[in-house]
Amino acid sequence: MIKAVRGMNDILPDKTPLWQRLESSARVVLLSYGYEEIRLPILEQTALFERSIGETTDIVEKEMYTFTDRNGDSLSLRPEGTAGAVRAVLQHNLHNQAQRLWYMGPMFRRERPQKGRYRQFYQIGAEAFGMPGPDIDAELIVLTRRLWRLLGLRGLRLEINSLGTATTRAQFRHDLVSYFSASAEKLDEDSRRRIQSNPLRILDSKNPELQELIQGAPTFERYVDQESEQHFRQLREILEHNDIEYDVNPRLVRGLDYYGKTVFEWLTTELGAQGAVCGGGRYDGLVEHFGGEPTPAVGFAIGMDRLIELLRETPLNDMARGGNEPHLYLIVGGAKYYGSALRVAESVREAMPQIRLVTHCGSDSFKSQFKRADKSGARIALLLGEDEISQGLITVKHLRISSGQVTVAQSDLAAYLQKEFASL
Numbered sequence: 478m479i480k481a482v483r484g485m486n487d488i489l490p491d492k493t494p495l496w497q498r499l500e501s502s503a504r505v506v507l508l509s510y511g512y513e514e515i516r517l518p519i520l521e522q523t524a525l526f527e528r529s530i531g532e533t534t535d536i537v538e539k540e541m542y543t544f545t546d547r548n549g550d551s552l553s554l555r556p557e558g559t560a561g562a563v564r565a566v567l568q569h570n571l572h573n574q575a576q577r578l579w580y581m582g583p584m585f586r587r588e589r590p591q592k593g594r595y596r597q598f599y600q601i602g603a604e605a606f607g608m609p610g611p612d613i614d615a616e617l618i619v620l621t622r623r624l625w626r627l628l629g630l631r632g633l634r635l636e637i638n639s640l641g642t643a644t645t646r647a648q649f650r651h652d653l654v655s656y657f658s659a660s661a662e663k664l665d666e667d668s669r670r671r672i673q674s675n676p677l678r679i680l681d682s683k684n685p686e687l688q689e690l691i692q693g694a695p696t697f698e699r700y701v702d703q704e705s706e707q708h709f710r711q712l713r714e715i716l717e718h719n720d721i722e723y724d725v726n727p728r729l730v731r732g733l734d735y736y737g738k739t740v741f742e743w744l745t746t747e748l749g750a751q752g753a754v755c756g757g758g759r760y761d762g763l764v765e766h767f768g769g770e771p772t773p774a775v776g777f778a779i780g781m782d783r784l785i786e787l788l789r790e791t792p793l794n795d796m797a798r799g800g801n802e803p804h805l806y807l808i809v810g811g812a813k814y815y816g817s818a819l820r821v822a823e824s825v826r827e828a829m830p831q832i833r834l835v836t837h838c839g840s841d842s843f844k845s846q847f848k849r850a851d852k853s854g855a856r857i858a859l860l861l862g863e864d865e866i867s868q869g870l871i872t873v874k875h876l877r878i879s880s881g882q883v884t885v886a887q888s889d890l891a892a893y894l895q896k897e898f899a900s901l
């Protein structure tokens with residue numbers, strides 16, 4: 478049997494209502510802050526990711542699904558959304574004015590699959606272009622908090638940090654190289670390789686044996702320039718003014734190369750090792766790096782798979798799961814009546830576009846059709862048998878209350894149902 482690719486999961490109907498709830502809540506929140514949707518391709522030129530995420534990051538070095546197209550182009554499945562958003566903004570000249578954009582969809586990284594870490598996973602991302610101040614950084618954080626609230630999620634913790642500017646980071650980097658070079662023999666192979674290529678990433682290492690060495694490394698605070706310092710101070714003031722609790726984590730660097738100034742992450746303790754549910758930050762240099770006008774930019778990405786795990790635990794979940802059952806289940810007395818059954822069903826759908834009506838397909842006994850009707854969760858079963866057809870009637874049976882059944886003229890059915898489901 479052919480199975481799904483490892484780390485790429487089917488989302489089955491018992492889970493999709495939860496996904497739909499997350500998606501619709503996110504749409505409501507993003508729209509309410511004036512963010513507009515942008516839909517981007519899933520495949521891009523490999524060079525886009527190499528140049529934006531950074532050639533020495535884990536993602537580009539070993540996690541991308543890359544292949545050569547028939548014409549020789551190197552293409553990759555997108556491992557994240559920011560690079561594509563920047564490309565689109567530049568390609569269509571959207572960066573000349575302030576832009577608030579969002580997107581939602583699958584991302585691909587060839588990581589080792591485990592709970593909360595998949596090879597195809599889903600993100601909701603927002604990117605704001607053209608706004609340099611801490612006000613927009615704070616807006617993005619407040620927006621995510623509003624989403625957690627709307628979803629009924631509690632207990633998420635915010636960490637923030639400032640990565641300074643390219644110049645201060647260069648000094649910091651220089652000192653990190655010296656520090657780690659002096660203790661190279663204590664590092665693991667991955668980190669040793671990174672001393673020169675990407676020493677900041679060593680700080681991100683999860684290897685417990687390196688933690689002591691990492692704790693002793695220089696921290697960025699000592700290098701921060703005045704402008705970044707002020708930006709960070711203002712951001713903290715805005716957050717405090719809005720009762721947003723946070724911890725400053727000087728070790729928060731995030732995996733991607735292009736971040737500067739603000740970085741932030743929302744974390745939970747409820748998902749074991751994969752505790753980050755949202756990561757974001759400022760990447761003021763990236764648009765220019767791709768040949769555009771210097772354009773400040775800041776964004777975040779929410780890990781939807783992890784949020785779904787959290788949502789499974791909330792009481793609201795039952796409501797979401799209960800939302801999809803049909804209102805009506807149509808029982809049909811045999812193959813002779815298939816045509817009439819479909820006609821009746823279509824007339825109901827025509828009159829009530831919101832109604833969920835399932836027609837029983839297949840010539841099963843009335844008894845087994847009623848069983849299916851009951852199991853479907855429908856409130857009302859409609860029955861079309863020989864007697865009904867010959868007289869232009871239809872039998873209506875309430876399945877959840879014991880008020881028996883009534884027979885109505887087929888021509889009156891829609892009016893009858895409109896009364897029964899007045900709230901639709």
Ligand code: AMP
Nearest residue numbers: 593594595598753754755756778779780
């Ligand atoms: P990143 O772009 O790595 O900062 O990721 C942003 C968010 O996406 C993280 O905080 C996670 O919630 C989620 N995420 C990243 N990688 C994965 C993965 N392999 N599987 C599931 N979720 C992921």
